[in-house]
Amino acid sequence: MSGFPASAAMARALDEARAAALRGEVPVGAAIVAGDGTIVAAAGNRTQELNDPTAHAEILAIRAACARIGDQRLVGHSLFVTLEPCAMCAAAIANARIARLIYGASDPKSGGVEHGARVFSHPQCHHAPEVVGGIAETQAAALLRTFFAARRLR
Amino acid sequence: MSGFPASAAMARALDEARAAALRGEVPVGAAIVAGDGTIVAAAGNRTQELNDPTAHAEILAIRAACARIGDQRLVGHSLFVTLEPCAMCAAAIANARIARLIYGASDPKSGGVEHGARVFSHPQCHHAPEVVGGIAETQAAALLRTFFAARRLR
Numbered sequence: 001m002s003g004f005p006a007s008a009a010m011a012r013a014l015d016e017a018r019a020a021a022l023r024g025e026v027p028v029g030a031a032i033v034a035g036d037g038t039i040v041a042a043a044g045n046r047t048q049e050l051n052d053p054t055a056h057a058e059i060l061a062i063r064a065a066c067a068r069i070g071d072q073r074l075v076g077h078s079l080f081v082t083l084e085p086c087a088m089c090a091a092a093i094a095n096a097r098i099a100r101l102i103y104g105a106s107d108p109k110s111g112g113v114e115h116g117a118r119v120f121s122h123p124q125c126h127h128a129p130e131v132v133g134g135i136a137e138t139q140a141a142a143l144l145r146t147f148f149a150a151r152r153l154r
Numbered sequence: 155m156s157g158f159p160a161s162a163a164m165a166r167a168l169d170e171a172r173a174a175a176l177r178g179e180v181p182v183g184a185a186i187v188a189g190d191g192t193i194v195a196a197a198g199n200r201t202q203e204l205n206d207p208t209a210h211a212e213i214l215a216i217r218a219a220c221a222r223i224g225d226q227r228l229v230g231h232s233l234f235v236t237l238e239p240c241a242m243c244a245a246a247i248a249n250a251r252i253a254r255l256i257y258g259a260s261d262p263k264s265g266g267v268e269h270g271a272r273v274f275s276h277p278q279c280h281h282a283p284e285v286v287g288g289i290a291e292t293q294a295a296a297l298l299r300t301f302f303a304a305r306r307l308r
Contacts, residue, residue, distance in 0.1 A: 052217055053226045053249040054208065063206055072207045087273050088249060091242030091266065095207040109278065112245065116278030117271035119241050124263065124270025 020044030041065035087112030104140030174198030241266030258294030
């Protein structure tokens with residue numbers, strides 16, 4: 001998978017992750033790209049700011065993209081996110097019928113794609129996107145490491 | 155589990171499910187109850203109305219309850235829902251640190267609690283609520299059956 005180019009969308013997701021860190025949020029960012037390559041939505045984690053445990057970057061980006069295109073299904077769209085989605089976000093990606101999921105760092109602790117619930121691997125999941133992991137992994141993981149190291153020092 | 159009383163909260167969840175059906179939404183309803191027995195939020199499914207694949211009853215109720223109490227964690231709260239939560243909602247319940255999940259009908263097709271992803275059963279899930287299923291199951295399942303039967307006739 002290392003040959004897959006770190007795209008403008010993943011660069012945007014990383015920007016959203018950095019902006020989240022500056023707000024004191026766990027630095028995860030996401031961007032959604034339409035079939036024609038347009039970035040239709042991007043968001044960073046805002047759980048603290050919004051007092052909303054569902055306000056992960058992926059959920060906010062999905063809601064924004066759906067609002068923008070006026071459809072609850074993002075057929076043909078790709079979601080780029082800096083960290084392996086948790087089970088909540090993975091299932092939201094399935095519910096939104098997103099065609100392709102591209103993520104950065106793997107998340108053995110809380111991930112729900114290649115770890116734990118492995119949301120896409122059950123018949124109760126009615127749509128499984130194509131999944132590409134490890135894109136811009138180094139930058140994404142470094143952002144998280146720096147953030148949590150700084151919090152431990154406080 | 156059949157001795158567990160169908161409470162006012164489940165009655166409220168059923169009301170929300172009926173109201174969802176009248177809006178043309180899949181009839182699922184949820185209510186969240188604080189430790190003192192107060193219903194702090196209730197919602198029905200609004201995915202069609204809001205063009206939002208995350209707007210399941212549970213997610214809307216969690217977001218409303220968190221906004222009301224000003225906290226992203228619903229410690230000590232119970233969530234009542236008419237249908238077994240999907241993986242997205244189960245993981246949101248875990249993320250919100252809800253103490254107890256009480257649901258009506260089992261959902262072998264899309265459920266993520268006792269089926270498929272079994273979200274609460276993995277170490278990547280950092281909080282597992284107490285789970286009670288089969289409460290008001292007959293009414294909850296009848297609502298769904300009636301709704302889908304009517305849709306097939308159209």
